[in-house]
Amino acid sequence: MAxxxxxxxxxxxxxxxxxxxxxxxxxxxxxxxxxxRVRVGLADYLQQHNGDVAFANVKPVGSKLAVGDQxxxxxxxxxxxxxxxxxxGTIVEVNSALNTSPEVINxxxxxxxxxxxxxxxxxxxxxxxxLDAAAYFAVMQAQVQEDLKSL
Amino acid sequence: MSELxxxxxxxxxxxxEELAEGTVARLAALKVxxxxxxxxxxxxxxxxxxxxxAGDRAFAKLHPTITVDGCDLRCAAHGTEKYSSKxxxxxxxxxxxxxxxxxxxxxxxxxxxxxxxxxxxTAERLATLVDQALGKEAGTAPSSEAAAHELAGEGREATxxxxxxxxxxxxxxxxxxxxxxxxxxxxxxxREKGGGQDGEAERDLFETVKIYNAVPSEAEGSYREAVxxxxxxxxxxxxxx
Amino acid sequence: xxxxxxxxxxxxxxxxxPSWFSANLTRDLVAKHPAVTIDGCKxxxxxxxxxxxxxxxxxxxxxxxxFRRHKDxxxxxxAELNEAGRRLARVLAxxxxxxxxxxxxxxxxxxxx
Numbered sequence: 001m002a003x004x005x006x007x008x009x010x011x012x013x014x015x016x017x018x019x020x021x022x023x024x025x026x027x028x029x030x031x032x033x034x035x036x037r038v039r040v041g042l043a044d045y046l047q048q049h050n051g052d053v054a055f056a057n058v059k060p061v062g063s064k065l066a067v068g069d070q071x072x073x074x075x076x077x078x079x080x081x082x083x084x085x086x087x088x089g090t091i092v093e094v095n096s097a098l099n100t101s102p103e104v105i106n107x108x109x110x111x112x113x114x115x116x117x118x119x120x121x122x123x124x125x126x127x128x129x130x131l132d133a134a135a136y137f138a139v140m141q142a143q144v145q146e147d148l149k150s151l
Numbered sequence: 152m153s154e155l156x157x158x159x160x161x162x163x164x165x166x167x168e169e170l171a172e173g174t175v176a177r178l179a180a181l182k183v184x185x186x187x188x189x190x191x192x193x194x195x196x197x198x199x200x201x202x203x204x205a206g207d208r209a210f211a212k213l214h215p216t217i218t219v220d221g222c223d224l225r226c227a228a229h230g231t232e233k234y235s236s237k238x239x240x241x242x243x244x245x246x247x248x249x250x251x252x253x254x255x256x257x258x259x260x261x262x263x264x265x266x267x268x269x270x271x272x273t274a275e276r277l278a279t280l281v282d283q284a285l286g287k288e289a290g291t292a293p294s295s296e297a298a299a300h301e302l303a304g305e306g307r308e309a310t311x312x313x314x315x316x317x318x319x320x321x322x323x324x325x326x327x328x329x330x331x332x333x334x335x336x337x338x339x340x341x342r343e344k345g346g347g348q349d350g351e352a353e354r355d356l357f358e359t360v361k362i363y364n365a366v367p368s369e370a371e372g373s374y375r376e377a378v379x380x381x382x383x384x385x386x387x388x389x390x391x392x
Numbered sequence: 393x394x395x396x397x398x399x400x401x402x403x404x405x406x407x408x409x410p411s412w413f414s415a416n417l418t419r420d421l422v423a424k425h426p427a428v429t430i431d432g433c434k435x436x437x438x439x440x441x442x443x444x445x446x447x448x449x450x451x452x453x454x455x456x457x458x459f460r461r462h463k464d465x466x467x468x469x470x471a472e473l474n475e476a477g478r479r480l481a482r483v484l485a486x487x488x489x490x491x492x493x494x495x496x497x498x499x500x501x502x503x504x505x
Contacts, residue, residue, distance in 0.1 A: 008206075008209075010159060010193040010210060011161070011193055011195065011206040011207050011209070011210035012206055013205075013206055052433050052434045052456050054456050054459055054460050054463075055460065055463075077456070077459065077466065077467060103434045103456070106434060107434070148190075177471075178471055181470060181471050196437075198435075198437035198438065198441070199435050199437050201437070201441060202435065202437040202440040202441050202444070203440070204435065204437075
């Protein structure tokens, strides 16, 4: 079971799983050593910030992505949110649970709520540009503080 | 070292649907949350609170909480006391309406003019209670007399008692193990503000501890003694190199 | 949420659930009669509270599920719903009413996440 960095602001607790990497946008990446693929999902802060997911659409298997390409979108009652590929490669698997139960993104963002598995095409070079958990935690803390100041 | 949570006040309003006063309670709470005191307040969702919401319960345990009920059933007040701690203050709309000589509100979905007036009055009263809970005078900065209760800061990393880092100290009170939250943090801030170990200082310290911990009135003496003991041990430890 | 004594249209009662907390009588009624719960978010507090009180939920309605079927009715506003929100509420109310009318003990289309 993953360990977490945690931050509480008001009544909300935001967790960052220590065992994975992150984009500044708030997507997590979990490299799978055996298959050399990368599983991708939403970090806890991003899913809480956007609210209950009503729809989640991920580009189909076979889609080729460059870093920063829009590869998925989620729609909540609050917002429509585009998600951008944190790694270049090809989508090899999409979480089928998102069709019937997209709320799994909210319920288990680091476990069953994953979005897609990507076969990376430039991981060795891109790996150094993503954030480790501690670095993302700092980014997230700053985002939370900004949100509180905007009240 | 993490510091105490930024001081905000939780607002819990009832969810009553059968009386217009329930609607007044909710609209008044929203007015305070969104307009009158947006940076000082946090909404506690009563349904989630009662159904076991860990974040809401932890918040209400660590922050002063004000309840707004529509009627004498006082569901929000009872729920808060049962699952967290006694509210810092409680409002009951029908009592406030009577106190202020207002016309009784009507309309559950859409309030009549009397209902709108009740919302205004309730919101103003609630905002005043928020200020009092934070040691502020009518919207001004905290007074020097309230310094012992002023625990807010800038850029704080906050943690909560549900497993994420607010220290919980087990103390023995009347032969039972009791958990008190945030003692080291309270003690440190108290010392930094010049708090001593004389009788008056210990009274102030205990009042601060009570903001963050539910203390049964019948055991207050025992709790006070336990806090005094823990603070003494804390001060001794601080003296050590 | 609605607590229905029976599925007949004349024997339907509305119980604002916080009063369950305060009134044992209400909790007893909830424990003895089937209920339809309507929850605004995925925390599903109404459904949880009925079950915790020993009641039986015959249908759990999640507003998000209804929104999924009527994507054009995006609700906004907290104290005051927008027009789309009010229309979504009417759609939801009609669905629940249909499921309560004349269906005996079982409810068709029971939805639960």
